[in-house]
Amino acid sequence: MTELTVSRMDFGNFMRGVREDAHQTLLAAAAGLEVSRQVIMRMEEGSPTKLTGPLIKLLLANYGASAEIRDEALRLWSELTEQDKMAKAQGNSKGFWKAYTDQVAPAFPRFLRLEGAANRVLVHQPVIVPGLLQTPDYRRAIIRIDEPDLSAVNIERLLELTARRQVRLSEPGFRLDALISEAVLRHCPAIPAAMAAQLRWLAEIGERENISIRVIPWSAGPHRGLTIQPFTLLEFPHGSSGTALPTVVFVEGAIGSLYHERATEIDRYRRAVASMRAVALTETDTRELVLGLAKEYAL
Structure with a gap:
């Protein structure tokens, strides 16, 4: 809710x-x-x-x-x-993610709660496709890398969690901006056919008005995306008090996760976003690159 x-x-x-x-x-x-x-x-x-x-x-x-x-x-x-x-x-006061807390890191339920409340999400990802944009086969491959011994049942539960998160993409008033490295498109955690399907999906969903996907090409030169960790910046609608809710940046690491809320910290991430946007491909050029690579995977 x-x-x-x-x-x-x-x-x-x-x-x-x-x-x-x-x-x-x-x-x-x-x-x-x-x-x-x-x-x-x-x-x-x-x-x-x-x-x-x-x-x-x-x-x-x-x-x-x-x-x-x-x-x-x-x-x-x-x-x-x-x-x-x-x-x-x-019957939903605890949030849909509560049924999956045994399968995610301890800090992740808070992120899911914030993601569910945000009306705008901006994600920077230099390595893999952001979770909100992953296809089931691609997501399954990522899960198997992290949890090679996870049962088939629990893998399907995690896929179900991802699908429920992705419902936000179709909700009125929600916007997603994704800044991804070209490396995301060329890393191959899944079989070529799954990669081709994943990239075709990126091209398709990126045409929605509320979704912007821009690739930072390898030829871009120096930019802040090279030195900053993957992060998600979440913005929220005004509450009934009339005050703006503070923006939150979530930084997920291999061992632990961090939440940044101080204005000085948020400003650093906004400057990083500006640096990356300055060198990123346009949405149209991104789509052309993504579809071209999808064809290569499909060969």
């Missing part, structure tokens, strides 16, 4: 602002409620917590919030709890 996730993030962002205006640390805020620091942190990042209405009121009192700020916070909290009740009644 996208609205529920956005409401959680909106409420958490608002409460973070109230805490910072009160010049209180996470530790001090937690101590006032006799909860752990992680509880306050999770609330502010938009994750579900065990906090209740009375505890929210106590937290606002500890922050010394004005009546106007308190009323707005409680309005957002009421909106959140109502949506939570509706989601539970529909």
